Amino acid sequence: MTAYNRRFGKAPRHDFDVHRPLETDDDLTAFFTWREPRRVSKSLTVQYDKVLYLIEDNELSRRDIGKYIEVWHYPDGRKELRLNGVVLPYSTYDRLQEIDxxxxxxxxxxxxxxxxxxxxxxxxxxxxxxxxxxxxxxxxRRRKPTxxxxxxxxxxxxxxxxxxxxxxxxxxxxxxxx
Structure with a gap:
């Protein structure tokens, strides 16, 4: 890394540091999530990455039928279903599940x-x-078709x-x- 910096590094034009410190309400995990919009079906299901997410059936989730929600995929592998910032409770049905x-x-x-x-x-x-x-x-990397x-x-x-x-x-x- 030092050899790379020696060859390509440049001195800054100004010495003034414009980076601001993180605020207490800044959530870095929310910044680094991959978000995908998905539409809620009539049966309160959402499909993402070949997994069927079954949203818990209650009065609030019934209002979400036909609306788009966001699937938050965290870098550590966790997933959350969110609508307007509210986490929706769910269970999963994995279509690629293996039998042990x-x-x-x-x-x-x-x-x-x-x-x-x-x-x-x-x-x-x-x-x-x-x-x-x-x-x-x-x-x-993209794999060759199998x-x-x-x-x-x-x-x-x-x-x-x-x-x-x-x-x-x-x-x-x-x-x-x-």
């Missing part, structure tokens, strides 16, 4: 079902939106292929039936 197979181990049929679901999920494109800035990590499909474009053929894969695995383990 390790949570349930006992039932043999359930294990096969979870394996089938995992095979279908492996064909799904799990990349989040690249339109917002990266948080604390490295900057996000051969994976979006959640909605997964169809019966993908499920049949997953079933065939499972069938071939069981044939390898137990041998073919006669």
């Amino acid at each position: 197979q390790g949570a349930i181990v006992d039932n043999k049929r359930l294990g096969r079902t979870l394996e089938f679901i995992k095979l279908v999920q492996d064909k799904r494109d799990n990349n989040r939106s690249q339109a917002l800035p990266a948080g604390d990590g490295p900057s996000r 051969e994976k499909k979006s959640q909605r474009s997964l169809d019966e053929d993908d499920m049949l292929n997953a079933l065939k894969t499972l069938q071939s695995r069981s044939d390898e383990i137990f041998g073919t039936r006669k």
Whole structure:
């Protein structure tokens, strides 16, 4: 850094420091948030970054149907839904949620079902939106398009292929039936 400053640094024209100190009511976290406007649906939902936000159903939030609210994405990863500066309570439904197979181990049929679901999920494109800035990590670069499909474009053929894969695995383990 010192070598860079030595090569490119310039002395200021004036010695007067025009920076003002932060006031007590200045909120730096609010300044550094990424804000996206989203419209509230009739069912009190907002979609942002492939996550469906379910706004708590009460009289005040019913008035917000059809209005635009702001989704505040903080650099540390937190998100808030705000309307006119007021934080709206919400819960989330993640469309790219993964099933944890390790949570349930006992039932043999359930294990096969979870394996089938995992095979279908492996064909799904799990990349989040690249339109917002990266948080604390490295900057996000556009990736090449993958051969994976979006959640909605997964169809019966993908499920049949997953079933065939499972069938071939069981044939390898137990041998073919006669």
